[in-house]
Structures are given as structure tokens and as C-alpha cells.
Amino acid sequence: MSGGNAMNGDQPESSISDEEWTTFQIESEGPARLAAPKEPSARARMVTERLRRADEEAARQQGRARRWARRGKAPVQAEPDGWRSWPTSRAQKRRSRLWGLVWVAVAIGVLFVLLNPGRTLAWLG
Known part of the structure; x- marks a missing residue:
């Protein structure tokens, strides 16, 4: 009964050293972490919701102005002002x-x- 390591409760010897195993874990986690989807923060979710509501309101207002011209067509998408665009006026x-x-x-x-x-x-x- 000299060959019964599993019977005695002893772990069988691994062919991979601890240093190699640690290196493998670090290398395999890197690309997985980069590819994993990121959960948006609570602030980002609040801002997204606020912008969605503002976009819907602007689309509704544009739709009221052009309701007669778009019978049976897809709803008008609001086009927000450019991030760094100058405000346009008649002048x-x-x-x-x-x-x-x-x-x-x-x-x-x-x-x-x-x-x-x-x-x-x-x-x-």
C-alpha cells in the first residue's frame, strides 16, 4: 500500500510550480478583464436617463410642429445641438x-x- 497517496488524504504532486501557476493566472486574467463589459455607474445611468427624457421631449416638440407633414411616417428623432457648436440664429x-x-x-x-x-x-x- 505504498502507492495510495489519495487513500492517505495527501494531495498528488502537481507538475506545475507555484510560480508558473501564478504567472498563468495573471496572464489569463488580463485579456479577460479588458474584454469584460463594464457596469455603468449610478451617475452615468442617471445622466443617460435624463438625456433620454430630454431627447424624447425634443422629439415630441418637433413632432408637434411638423405633425401635419408626417402622416404615417416614422416618428421624428430629435437632433440635439452639437457639443461645441455655436448657437445659430437668423442674424x-x-x-x-x-x-x-x-x-x-x-x-x-x-x-x-x-x-x-x-x-x-x-x-x-
Whole structure:
């Protein structure tokens, strides 16, 4: 009865050393931890819920304004303002159009000067 290690309650000897086993555990946990889904914090859940409600309210308000135009179509999705976008108003839109026209006029003037400099400069002077 010399070969009965299991009968005596003794653990059989492992072929892997403690250092190798520890290294294996650390290496196998790394990728698993990176791939595991993260549970959002309570604050993140509250913010998500608040943003969802605000989005639904904005969609409802947009839907009221366009209700007659979208019979039988999918509900309107609210489009929130850009995170770092400037607020747009009629005055700003008017200014941007004005600057666009100014740049077009400058480009046309430069084009005239480049195509026929003598005649254009004689007309100016």
C-alpha cells in the first residue's frame, strides 16, 4: 500500500510550480478583464436617463410642429445641438451669407485682374 497517496488524504504532486501557476493566472486574467463589459455607474445611468427624457421631449416638440407633414411616417428623432457648436440664429445666418457674398465678389475681382490686368487696372484708375 505504498502507492495510495489519495487513500492517505495527501494531495498528488502537481507538475506545475507555484510560480508558473501564478504567472498563468495573471496572464489569463488580463485579456479577460479588458474584454469584460463594464457596469455603468449610478451617475452615468442617471445622466443617460435624463438625456433620454430630454431627447424624447425634443422629439415630441418637433413632432408637434411638423405633425401635419408626417402622416404615417416614422416618428421624428430629435437632433440635439452639437457639443461645441455655436448657437445659430437668423442674424448669424444672415452674417454668414453676407460674408459668403463678399468672398465671391473678391474672387470675381481677382479673376478679372488675373485674366486681363491691363484693362481691369485701367478701368479702376
